[in-house]
Amino acid sequence: MTDKRRIFAVVLLAGLLRFPGLGSTPPGVYVDEALQGYNAYSLRLTGRDHYGQAWPVVTKLFGSYSSSLYTYFSVVPVGLMGLNPVSARISSAVSGILLVLLVSAALSPLTGLIIAVSPVFVYFSRGAFEANLGLLLLVAGIFTSQKAVRRQAFLPWGFALLSLSAYAYHAERFLSLVFLGWFSWTARRAGLATRSIIISLALALIIQTPLLWLSVHPAVNTRLHELVIPGSPSQKVVAVVKSFGVYFSPDNLFSRPDPDIQRSFPDLGVFYWWMVIPFLAGIWHLFRSQPLSPKSRLMLILLFLSVIPGSLTRDYFASLRVLPAFFSVAWIISQGLSWLKVRPVWLGMFVILSLLELYSNMVLLQHERSSVWNYEYRELAGFIKRHPDLPVVIDSSRAKPVYILLAFYNRFPPLLFQSQYPSSWLKNYYSHPEFDPDIEVLNIHIRPISWAGDIYRDQLLIGDQLAISSAQAEEHFLELVAEFRDINGHPALTAYRTHPQSKCRATQSTPSSYCRDNIR
Amino acid sequence: MDKIVFRILAVVLFSVLVFRTIVNLGRLDDLQLIQIHTRRQYYPPVVARLFQNKLTSAFNIARKEVFTKVGFDRLYD
Numbered sequence: 001m002t003d004k005r006r007i008f009a010v011v012l013l014a015g016l017l018r019f020p021g022l023g024s025t026p027p028g029v030y031v032d033e034a035l036q037g038y039n040a041y042s043l044r045l046t047g048r049d050h051y052g053q054a055w056p057v058v059t060k061l062f063g064s065y066s067s068s069l070y071t072y073f074s075v076v077p078v079g080l081m082g083l084n085p086v087s088a089r090i091s092s093a094v095s096g097i098l099l100v101l102l103v104s105a106a107l108s109p110l111t112g113l114i115i116a117v118s119p120v121f122v123y124f125s126r127g128a129f130e131a132n133l134g135l136l137l138l139v140a141g142i143f144t145s146q147k148a149v150r151r152q153a154f155l156p157w158g159f160a161l162l163s164l165s166a167y168a169y170h171a172e173r174f175l176s177l178v179f180l181g182w183f184s185w186t187a188r189r190a191g192l193a194t195r196s197i198i199i200s201l202a203l204a205l206i207i208q209t210p211l212l213w214l215s216v217h218p219a220v221n222t223r224l225h226e227l228v229i230p231g232s233p234s235q236k237v238v239a240v241v242k243s244f245g246v247y248f249s250p251d252n253l254f255s256r257p258d259p260d261i262q263r264s265f266p267d268l269g270v271f272y273w274w275m276v277i278p279f280l281a282g283i284w285h286l287f288r289s290q291p292l293s294p295k296s297r298l299m300l301i302l303l304f305l306s307v308i309p310g311s312l313t314r315d316y317f318a319s320l321r322v323l324p325a326f327f328s329v330a331w332i333i334s335q336g337l338s339w340l341k342v343r344p345v346w347l348g349m350f351v352i353l354s355l356l357e358l359y360s361n362m363v364l365l366q367h368e369r370s371s372v373w374n375y376e377y378r379e380l381a382g383f384i385k386r387h388p389d390l391p392v393v394i395d396s397s398r399a400k401p402v403y404i405l406l407a408f409y410n411r412f413p414p415l416l417f418q419s420q421y422p423s424s425w426l427k428n429y430y431s432h433p434e435f436d437p438d439i440e441v442l443n444i445h446i447r448p449i450s451w452a453g454d455i456y457r458d459q460l461l462i463g464d465q466l467a468i469s470s471a472q473a474e475e476h477f478l479e480l481v482a483e484f485r486d487i488n489g490h491p492a493l494t495a496y497r498t499h500p501q502s503k504c505r506a507t508q509s510t511p512s513s514y515c516r517d518n519i520r
Numbered sequence: 521m522d523k524i525v526f527r528i529l530a531v532v533l534f535s536v537l538v539f540r541t542i543v544n545l546g547r548l549d550d551l552q553l554i555q556i557h558t559r560r561q562y563y564p565p566v567v568a569r570l571f572q573n574k575l576t577s578a579f580n581i582a583r584k585e586v587f588t589k590v591g592f593d594r595l596y597d
Binding site (some may be wrong): 115132246249250252255257276285336339340356360365366367487 | 527584588
């Protein structure tokens with residue numbers, strides 16, 4: 001088989017693992033995805049995000065700010081396909097496939113194959129994860145800049161891609177700057193014209209200026225402050241060193257899923273269990289073949305640098321934040337496989353076993369994580385659309401910011417939200433990380449249920465299984481009108497209609513002020 | 521010579537996984553059997569038994585056991 005055919009086969013496999021069922025696996029839509037999609041929808045219709053900010057550099061994400069490039073990449077798919085889970089996720093899926101193509105062509109089809117089938121890359125390609133786009137741009141920037149050592153004309157392109165990656169994901173803000181420095185140094189050492197290096201750096205700086213300017217804004221770094229490890233400086237150092245090691249633990253790399261159940265398959269680690277042997281062999285081979293080739297040096301630098309943003313945060317093994325490190329791990333695995341000269345028949349057998357495991361986990365993901373991905377809110381959005389005249393209270397005591405899910409599914413006009421934020425607020429858009437989950441839009445009130453008042457108004461009360469018990473429903477004359485079930489048919493949300501007159505009649509001896517004011 | 525070391529390592533890993541899988545096969549508790557039964561309902565009936573059976577469950581437990589032993593978490597306790 002020629003290399004071109006191998007690349008084609010690997011890219012085809014990557015496509016088959018990323019595109020089919022893109023809108024249904026994972027089931028539902030996560031709130032971050034809904035925000036990306038809805039902001040793209042809002043930008044397409046009004047040129048502003050749903051807060052009313054025109055073409056933001058970073059987007060307000062509930063209580064923090066997120067990178068905005070993914071939203072911009074979603075504007076065209078949302079325009080072409082309408083606002084739905086597929087259009088929100090397709091930029092990530094395409095990024096995943098382009099990464100496989102790029103890696104297969106620039107490194108080897110074997111590395112492309114490892115990335116095509118590895119759970120971590122499949123998973124993050126199937127959701128609207130901006131980190132996946134960030135990884136593609138970072139890797140493209142690194143390869144192009146590396147190529148510039150032989151062809152100087154590539155340097156500005158490489159630097160532009162590196163700078164662009166900083167807009168795609170927070171971790172790349174740090175990584176892109178380090179690699180810009182690294183490639184400037186290597187370009188100088190390789191004897192590239194100083195003028196070319198300065199022009200490329202100037203271009204990179206121009207691209208990054210808005211982001212660098214915003215980076216000194218404390219509010220934009222809210223997320224970083226939220227995630228930073230608490231404690232004294234010495235405690236922080238110990239915690240960072242421990243956290244750094246966690247990302248290299250064989251347990252976390254080859255067996256245990258990411259502890260965040262929204263970011264992993266139920267029964268799969270970042271890579272497959274059998275990849276531990278080629279990984280160890282790859283490391284051994286790398287350190288034995290001294291001096292390291294420029295490519296090997298680059299991959300090891302990427303591996304260790306990429307883990308830094310993840311290890312500075314308090315979360316245990318946050319795979320999304322260190323995605324570029326897993327790219328290096330995939331390359332090491334492929335190096336190990338090449339060095340061990342694993343027979344194609346053995347490799348084929350392991351790949352088939354892996355694909356079976358992957359299929360099994362996609363099924364489990366659908367059925368065991370549907371509520372994590374807010375599957376039931378699609379049905380709820382449809383129900384609310386069919387009841388436009390009745391006030392609706394959605395209990396927000398435990399729920400995520402569900403307003404964005406309703407806006408996503410029901411395609412609310414962005415002006416509904418934009419009109420709530422005056423121009424004075426928008427002037428300081430990048431200084432408002434605060435987020436109030438209690439929101440009123442149309443007939444919908446998203447807030448905790450007030451048992452003192454809500455039962456005396458004619459309306460719908462909607463909440464999860466803990467929000468309204470059957471005893472409360474009986475006591476307050478609430479009528480069950482709908483149940484919204486998860487993918488397995490288990491009730492996840494319930495909608496009750498209040499009957500204020502019945503409630504007031506039943507409490508005639510001690511009438512509530514609501515009865516006096518509203519009923520009689 | 522080096523390659524043989526990794527081939528032996530692969531054989532050792534495979535053997536340990538097979539051994540632990542066999543051991544775990546006889547030790548599946550009621551909860552694990554219920555999980556197999558529940559999960560089978562998620563798959564098309566013709567393939568459900570292929571993906572959710574005592575062997576796959578025992579293997580998954582064995583995999584977790586073996587990798588936990590070589591994980592770095594214990595260094596931090």
